[in-house]
Amino acid sequence: MTSLVVTAKDVVADGVVALTLARPDGGRLPDWTPGAHVDLTLGSGETRQYSLCGDRWDPSSYRVAVLREPDGRGGSRYVHDVLAVGDPVELGGPRNHFPLVPAPRYRFVAGGIGVTPLLPMIAAAEVLGADWSLLYGGRRRASMAFLDELPAGHATVVPQDEAGLLPLASWLGTVDDDTVVYACGPAPLLAAVEALVPAARLRTERFTTTEIAAPVRDTPFTVELARSGTTVTVDASVSVLEAMRREGATTLSSCERGTCGTCETTVLAGVPDHRDQVLADHERAAGDCMLPCVSRAATDHLVLDL
Amino acid sequence: MTAAEPLPVAAPAPDVPVSHVDPFSVDVLTDPLPFQAALRDAGPVQYLAAHDLYAMGRYAEVRAALTDWQRFCSSAGVGLSNFRREEPWRPPSLLLEADPPHHDAPRRVLSAILGPRALRRWRDRWFAAAVEHVDALLGTGGGPVEVDGMTALAEAFPLRVFPDAVGIAREGREHLLPYGEYLFNAFGPHNELVAAGAVEAGEHAAWVNGQCTRATLAAEGFGADIWAAADRGDLTAEQAPLVVRSLLSAGVDTTVHGLGWVLHGMATHPDQWALYRSDDSRRRVCFDEAVRWGSPVQTFFRTAEVDVPVGDTVVPEGSKILLYLGSANHDPRHWDAPERFDLRRDPSGHVGFGFGLHQCVGQHVARLEADALLAALADRVERIEPAGEPVRRANNTMREWASLPLRLHPR
Ligand code: FES
Numbered sequence: 001m002t003s004l005v006v007t008a009k010d011v012v013a014d015g016v017v018a019l020t021l022a023r024p025d026g027g028r029l030p031d032w033t034p035g036a037h038v039d040l041t042l043g044s045g046e047t048r049q050y051s052l053c054g055d056r057w058d059p060s061s062y063r064v065a066v067l068r069e070p071d072g073r074g075g076s077r078y079v080h081d082v083l084a085v086g087d088p089v090e091l092g093g094p095r096n097h098f099p100l101v102p103a104p105r106y107r108f109v110a111g112g113i114g115v116t117p118l119l120p121m122i123a124a125a126e127v128l129g130a131d132w133s134l135l136y137g138g139r140r141r142a143s144m145a146f147l148d149e150l151p152a153g154h155a156t157v158v159p160q161d162e163a164g165l166l167p168l169a170s171w172l173g174t175v176d177d178d179t180v181v182y183a184c185g186p187a188p189l190l191a192a193v194e195a196l197v198p199a200a201r202l203r204t205e206r207f208t209t210t211e212i213a214a215p216v217r218d219t220p221f222t223v224e225l226a227r228s229g230t231t232v233t234v235d236a237s238v239s240v241l242e243a244m245r246r247e248g249a250t251t252l253s254s255c256e257r258g259t260c261g262t263c264e265t266t267v268l269a270g271v272p273d274h275r276d277q278v279l280a281d282h283e284r285a286a287g288d289c290m291l292p293c294v295s296r297a298a299t300d301h302l303v304l305d306l
Numbered sequence: 307m308t309a310a311e312p313l314p315v316a317a318p319a320p321d322v323p324v325s326h327v328d329p330f331s332v333d334v335l336t337d338p339l340p341f342q343a344a345l346r347d348a349g350p351v352q353y354l355a356a357h358d359l360y361a362m363g364r365y366a367e368v369r370a371a372l373t374d375w376q377r378f379c380s381s382a383g384v385g386l387s388n389f390r391r392e393e394p395w396r397p398p399s400l401l402l403e404a405d406p407p408h409h410d411a412p413r414r415v416l417s418a419i420l421g422p423r424a425l426r427r428w429r430d431r432w433f434a435a436a437v438e439h440v441d442a443l444l445g446t447g448g449g450p451v452e453v454d455g456m457t458a459l460a461e462a463f464p465l466r467v468f469p470d471a472v473g474i475a476r477e478g479r480e481h482l483l484p485y486g487e488y489l490f491n492a493f494g495p496h497n498e499l500v501a502a503g504a505v506e507a508g509e510h511a512a513w514v515n516g517q518c519t520r521a522t523l524a525a526e527g528f529g530a531d532i533w534a535a536a537d538r539g540d541l542t543a544e545q546a547p548l549v550v551r552s553l554l555s556a557g558v559d560t561t562v563h564g565l566g567w568v569l570h571g572m573a574t575h576p577d578q579w580a581l582y583r584s585d586d587s588r589r590r591v592c593f594d595e596a597v598r599w600g601s602p603v604q605t606f607f608r609t610a611e612v613d614v615p616v617g618d619t620v621v622p623e624g625s626k627i628l629l630y631l632g633s634a635n636h637d638p639r640h641w642d643a644p645e646r647f648d649l650r651r652d653p654s655g656h657v658g659f660g661f662g663l664h665q666c667v668g669q670h671v672a673r674l675e676a677d678a679l680l681a682a683l684a685d686r687v688e689r690i691e692p693a694g695e696p697v698r699r700a701n702n703t704m705r706e707w708a709s710l711p712l713r714l715h716p717r
Contacts, residue, residue, distance in 0.1 A: 028373065031663055033410045056406065057376050102411045102542050124407035180539065200539060227587070245652075252590050253654040260665060261422050262654075283423060 002030075002091040007061065009085055013145040015068040016113060017080055020054070020061050021089060028059045030257045030277075032094040034120035035205070038062065039092030039275070044078040051117035051184075051205075052094060053146070065145055067113040090218075092275040092294075098205040100124055103180040106132040107172060109193055111185020112139070115146060117205060118184060126151065137166040137189070168192055175201050217273070221297040225249050225306040226268055240292035240302075249306050251292065258294035265292050270302035318353035322619040328356040329605075329628070330494045335700040338604060339645075342633035350617035354628070357386060357495055360610075360621050363633035365640035365657070367616060371608060371629055373662035378608035378627065380664060381405040385493030385607055385703075388626060395492055396511060400548045402556065402664065412549050413667065415535040419528055422670045432467050432674060436682035439463055444686060444716050452693045455573070455710035460565035463679045464558060468671070472553050473527025474517040485510035486559030487701065493607070494702025514554050518547035528553055553668070559704065560602055561672045566707045567600025568593060568676060571647040572690045573712055578649050583684045588649040593676035598656035599647045601632035604705050606660065631657045632705060688717035 008020035021040075023029060032038075032052050041047045054063030066079045083089075100106075100121045108118045115136055125132040134155040138144035141159040150157075158166050166189070175181060175197050183193040184205045194202065220235040223243065234243040241253055241263060254262040258276030272290035283289070292304070318324055325348065327334065327341060334341045345352055345363035352361050362368050371378045381404055383389040389398065398404065400412040418424065443458055444451055453459065461483065469479055488503035488510065516522065523529035529550045536546040572579040581588055607628050614621045621627060634657045636644040642651070659666035666672070683690075694711030 031375075033414070034407065059374070059376055096414075099414055099540075100407070100410065101539050102545065103539075124410075127407055250587060250591055250652050251654075252594055252652075254659070254665065254669075255661075256655075261670065264422050278421065279423075280418075289423075 114185030473524030
């Protein structure tokens, strides 16, 4: 697991803080693509997913934005009220379920904090020379983050207290075959977009704060190498791959960042805690393989086919 | 420009060691290790006056540069030619010769199609094909058999399974190897190797391009998967044939020469073949150790996006930089006895497949082909020994064997 530190914490709108994260040594972070999210395990012990909303051309920092949710489970309150510059944060990912597909024209629809994954997409669309526009709604102008970062002339900003609900139907018009619509925000907004846009032309991400199902443990666990019969204890300071290497097991690896798939290992027993970017959701759920360069155990014991 | 005008004099950055050796001369190409050692010993970066070019040969710097796509860009070409000044000989690759964000979608699509889990459906077929292939080669006599390891194994086996897996036509497959051979020469300078291939390059390229359309590809295979991704909107219809082309460009010769190095390693290190046959745990590293040791892809280039400090000097913006993968894989600063082909070694982290964003997306395919062929050989062949002098072929990018006379002793 990679440890990061908070290097900046800025209020970017009413109820929204942006965190800047870096490695303690300032080194290079794993690459990511627009739409990607990271899993962050905070000092409170909770793991939450946040969209990356910074600049991918900066290899040494990540930016995420966190909305204060008074009714939430406490993760956002912890970020707002307790987490401070210099505090450690554990990183999982990045992974991308919301990738930008190539198209001549993009229409981006954001509801509130749902603007975050769209910011790097907008930056990409600019570089690609694609035609793009953004419809961005929020409760009040002061609660809408990153307004100052939107390139002029492409964004329609609709604070609800000034202008009412998003004029989705008129703004979208007819969505032609050259257009892909990206929408991120609360469920009612996505439902409204889904009613207007053919499924093939629409990509959505629900903005939710669900916790990750697998418990992410920081207590040591044991890994049994079935073929050699040895057992290794893995504590928070090492990866499963490193721990196995110390026992003399050779597992071919390459990226050691959970991106290339080279270290894939068959799991015979126990439940892996997947932290890689390679496996699809159904492959994770199957639990019969893992990428030990980054992935860990959700159970006390793992048995690997090595 | 007329002959009377002086050529612009390329001035290297101050404090950079300069070499006047041409790394693309046939002598260096066929025996690159002494040049690599001199390059590494000169420092983290050297200026190669022959081509107005910077070169890195040490493991740490090569790996760091491969990872740092922000400052070492690929879209200006990953050969010597600078696409910002020269017209590329073919439309640039959407993978190899592209930077983010253009690179994102093609890479994402191909990584999924060529990932280890997606390949499982080919595993049994390829293992069975390898058994058939090796059985036919050994015949029924029971005695030792002499073959050219390059044509009979390293070329024949990938050509038997890979084009079928892509789903291209049977007719015309003889274009594949010379197309790759030319492509890898064309990453270098316009020397006699490029000139020799140029005559027929257009014909090979036209055939390859013709294989990439939806209409010509089989209903099952990597090619069909790529077109299915286009149907889902993950690629455009204009990108799909170029992504198929990437498979045919990068997926044949590389595997062929990787296999060539495994076979040469086994023939010259009989103890390693015995180890491979007796110890299952060494099988997984075997192909990668051969790729490290032989480094079939020796070099790729990047272009400095900004002034980049390296060692005591600064590589100026716009410069071409040769990243010597083969040299990094032989850097004694990183590897113990790098010249030894040794299955006991953990070759993890070698840069023979590149590294970072552009790391070979087909590496799992190549490993699976190698695993299939080697497993079939291991079951049936007790000893592999040289049956004559191996013959080198010079290529501007690849370190190749033209011929590997081998004697296979059935068990
Ligand atoms: S080494 Fe690349 S995924 Fe583990």
